[in-house]
Amino acid sequence: MKHPEERPDETLLQEMKLVLLDTALEEILGGVKAPDLTGHILRRLNGAEEQASASRPRVSRGAAKENALKPALLILIAATVLIAGAVGIVLLRKSSVAPREIAETPVDSESNPHPEIPSPEQEPDEALRWRDSMFVINPDTGAESTASFAAADLWVVNDTPESRSVSVGKRSSLTMHGPGALRLTGSTRPRLEVAYGNVTVLASGQDAIQYHCAGADIQHTGDAVFRLEPTTPFEGDPVMFKEWIRPALTGAVAMASAFALHVDSGVVAMRIAGAEDGQVVAEGDSAEIDPRATAPALDGELVNRIGALLNVMNLPNLEYADLGSPEMKDEYQLCYERAGEAMKTLIDMTFEHPETRGFIDQGLFALWTEDRGKGFSENSSVSEQQNLVSQILFRKPSPEVMEKADRFARDGGLDKDMRDLLWLGETHDCEGAASRMKFLIESDGIDDPNERALAAAFLGFRGDSSPAVMRVLEAGVLSDPKSLNETCFITAGAALYRCGQTSAMAQVATILREKCEQWKNEDVFDYAQYLVSCAYYYHQLPADVTPTIRAKVGATEYQQLDDWQKIDAFLMELSR
Amino acid sequence: MKASTVTTPSDFELLVRAYQSGLWRYLRFLGCDESLAEDLVQETFLAAYRKPPAKRDAAGVSAYLRTIARNKYMNATRGAKTSSRQLALYAAEQVWADCAEEDGGARYLDALRACLKRLNEKPKLALNLLYKERLPLETIAGQLNLSAQGVKTLLRRSKEMLRDCIERGLEAEGRA
Numbered sequence: 001m002k003h004p005e006e007r008p009d010e011t012l013l014q015e016m017k018l019v020l021l022d023t024a025l026e027e028i029l030g031g032v033k034a035p036d037l038t039g040h041i042l043r044r045l046n047g048a049e050e051q052a053s054a055s056r057p058r059v060s061r062g063a064a065k066e067n068a069l070k071p072a073l074l075i076l077i078a079a080t081v082l083i084a085g086a087v088g089i090v091l092l093r094k095s096s097v098a099p100r101e102i103a104e105t106p107v108d109s110e111s112n113p114h115p116e117i118p119s120p121e122q123e124p125d126e127a128l129r130w131r132d133s134m135f136v137i138n139p140d141t142g143a144e145s146t147a148s149f150a151a152a153d154l155w156v157v158n159d160t161p162e163s164r165s166v167s168v169g170k171r172s173s174l175t176m177h178g179p180g181a182l183r184l185t186g187s188t189r190p191r192l193e194v195a196y197g198n199v200t201v202l203a204s205g206q207d208a209i210q211y212h213c214a215g216a217d218i219q220h221t222g223d224a225v226f227r228l229e230p231t232t233p234f235e236g237d238p239v240m241f242k243e244w245i246r247p248a249l250t251g252a253v254a255m256a257s258a259f260a261l262h263v264d265s266g267v268v269a270m271r272i273a274g275a276e277d278g279q280v281v282a283e284g285d286s287a288e289i290d291p292r293a294t295a296p297a298l299d300g301e302l303v304n305r306i307g308a309l310l311n312v313m314n315l316p317n318l319e320y321a322d323l324g325s326p327e328m329k330d331e332y333q334l335c336y337e338r339a340g341e342a343m344k345t346l347i348d349m350t351f352e353h354p355e356t357r358g359f360i361d362q363g364l365f366a367l368w369t370e371d372r373g374k375g376f377s378e379n380s381s382v383s384e385q386q387n388l389v390s391q392i393l394f395r396k397p398s399p400e401v402m403e404k405a406d407r408f409a410r411d412g413g414l415d416k417d418m419r420d421l422l423w424l425g426e427t428h429d430c431e432g433a434a435s436r437m438k439f440l441i442e443s444d445g446i447d448d449p450n451e452r453a454l455a456a457a458f459l460g461f462r463g464d465s466s467p468a469v470m471r472v473l474e475a476g477v478l479s480d481p482k483s484l485n486e487t488c489f490i491t492a493g494a495a496l497y498r499c500g501q502t503s504a505m506a507q508v509a510t511i512l513r514e515k516c517e518q519w520k521n522e523d524v525f526d527y528a529q530y531l532v533s534c535a536y537y538y539h540q541l542p543a544d545v546t547p548t549i550r551a552k553v554g555a556t557e558y559q560q561l562d563d564w565q566k567i568d569a570f571l572m573e574l575s576r
Numbered sequence: 577m578k579a580s581t582v583t584t585p586s587d588f589e590l591l592v593r594a595y596q597s598g599l600w601r602y603l604r605f606l607g608c609d610e611s612l613a614e615d616l617v618q619e620t621f622l623a624a625y626r627k628p629p630a631k632r633d634a635a636g637v638s639a640y641l642r643t644i645a646r647n648k649y650m651n652a653t654r655g656a657k658t659s660s661r662q663l664a665l666y667a668a669e670q671v672w673a674d675c676a677e678e679d680g681g682a683r684y685l686d687a688l689r690a691c692l693k694r695l696n697e698k699p700k701l702a703l704n705l706l707y708k709e710r711l712p713l714e715t716i717a718g719q720l721n722l723s724a725q726g727v728k729t730l731l732r733r734s735k736e737m738l739r740d741c742i743e744r745g746l747e748a749e750g751r752a
Contacts, residue, residue: 012663012664012667013667013670013671014739015667016664016667016668016670016671017671017675017739017743018735018736018739019605019668020605020668020671020672020675020676020684021688021735021738021739021742022735023601023604023605024601024681024684024685024688025688025703025707025735025738026604026707027601027604027685028685028688028689028692029692029703029704029707029708030707030708030710031708032604032610034596034597034600034601035600035614036596037592037596037600037614037617037618037621038589038592038593038596040614040618041592041596041617041618041621041622042588042589042592
């Protein structure tokens with residue numbers, strides 16, 4: 001496994017060891033033994049060989065059950081198979097394609113342009129492997145018209161007579177004049193950016209393929225074919241889905257959990273949390289359900305509506321699907337409506353069943369925590385119910401809900417996960433959250449150094465420069481910087497700066513400079529940029545720094561600096 | 577199993593028998609429930625049959641199977657946040673390689689059994705009530721005459737002790 005750009009720190013490794021221990025304890029004490037699956041596997045293998053002409057690989061019990069619940073996914077697969085056929089035709093026309101090598105691996109124009117891409121004569125399963133993982137991307141959602149990829153091995157095929165521009169890394173770009181194929185390989189992960197328009201990207205490898213499209217970072221694992229087509233922009237863009245619908249569903253799951261919905265083999269059993277002889281633990285987004293809980297059922301209509309909510313969760317994973325196709329547009333719309341309906345149901349329930357409000361609140365915290373309220377677009381043509389949801393959940397919690405949140409946080413109800421406290425504090429300026437964080441800082445009640453630093457930074461940004469807060473920040477930034485990850489490090493450093501400890505920023509800048517150099521060498525640009533953005537925007541440093549840099553290099557020249565040069569100038573300025 | 581040459585069904589059966597437990601354990605470690613782990617073990621071996629591992633030594637085969645299993649797991653559970661998840665998976669892989677790669681976790685389980693014996697009565701009881709009896713924290717707290725938070729702390733400390741004890745045990749065994 002190739003290591004990710006960020007390395008796991010010792011804390012994470014130790015936590016992982018505890019997870020491993022947990023698994024082992026379940027096996028030894030809980031009697032959850034490793035099964036003997038030899039017979040199953042051999043039977044399936046024999047079955048597959050006997051059905052060599054079958055067009056679909058056999059699926060597991062779990063997958064079969066899942067597919068049965070997802071007829072729309074079959075439509076998608078059918079559509080992708082058709083598109084994959086078109087790609088196959090493109091590949092078969094390879095003799096007229098003049099591949100251009102841009103990496104160390106030579107390309108033989110007489111051979112299949114991709115050794116892993118099967119020809120139609122090859123084993124059907126192998127061909128399906130590609131077809132099943134083909135995605136059509138419509139990056140034209142307005143502001144951006146490119147999609148970028150990072151993967152171990154990429155092919156770009158231009159099957160049009162027109163020119164297509166392809167950027168490799170951040171600085172070089174190549175233009176494919178008419179039909180052609182490019183292969184990007186190498187020990188470093190090639191980074192590719194393609195201007196949209198009838199371009200096919202073939203990506204292979206066991207590592208995750210990341211692509212960036214219309215502001216959203218998406219990841220796919222394994223081999224995949226991506227087709228970039230300039231079709232009519234879809235009015236509900238992927239960002240909207242990724243940043244609003246998806247968290248809404250996550251929130252719905254959490255809320256459903258808070259209501260102790262127990263789903264087992266398609267049977268929905270509903271129980272009200274906190275009922276007499278039932279026991280349910282609902283803790284934010286990690287709500288646990290005790291299936292032994294018993295409670296009176298709610299009325300039938302409400303159960304049906306909750307059933308609809310569960311259907312939302314059974315929708316295909318749209319995040320990775322073709323959001324531009326008519327089929328998926330319908331599916332997306334359905335998802336949208338159902339999510340809105342599910343939220344509305346849950347909100348209604350708070351009025352119909354006041355006894356559940358405490359649990360609704362916990363569900364809301366989970367939802368808030370997941371979403372962080374950033375993705376909702378004010379300009380979108382939202383329906384009334386979506387508006388309702390957005391106003392209540394994302395933007396303007398009612399005073400009653402906020403009051404509960406405030407009290408809940410103040411009383412320590414969110415101590416389990418600092419993210420909840422931080423988010424509540426940062427987003428809603430919740431005094432209860434701030435008060436609780438102060439208490440935890442003073443009583444040394446936060447174990448994780450990163451969470452501790454973030455909580456102290458939050459207080460620091462609120463103007464709290466008390467000895468306890470300063471001690472935590474200085475310990476993290478100055479005494480033991482390795483205990484913090486990069487994000488927490490820069491946040492804590494910036495908080496020190498805001499609290500008047502300007503000398504600390506020199507050290508922050510020095511360490512950041514080293515890290516940026518390191519990232520630069522590895523071409524991991526986005527993360528460094530994120531960190532600098534964090535300092536620029538989130539912590540409002542531009543008022544202090546950017547004009548100085550501009551004045552030094554001249555406004556016109558500043559505009560001409562590339563991003564790295566701006567980062568350099570920024571860090572130089574901080575180092576002074 | 578020292579080496580693997582997946583050329584015939586009988587070879588393949590040997591491969592399955594040798595690696596399935598470790599693979600299942602690995603998937604459980606990554607977060608699969610029992611049923612998903614079973615499904616993915618099957619899928620992994622079927623994929624390995626279609627495309628056998630290039631490296632034939634035990635470590636190479638094990639790593640190859642884990643890679644397939646991990647990718648299948650990620651495919652089966654797409655949707656989580658990507659960078660933190662990748663980091664967690666990388667950490668998981670590192671921990672697995674350190675603790676359980678050689679034998680699919682068999683030695684690790686032996687070490688855990690030995691360490692459990694050395695544990696004091698109270699933490700041992702708490703672990704049994706949680707993992708064996710599957711009781712909720714509040715009930716365990718009642719039985720141990722502790723607060724729920726106290727039980728959490730006790731469990732956390734017990735697990736940390738076990739983790740350290742296992743590590744020492746494995747290291748000592750490695751040296752021997």
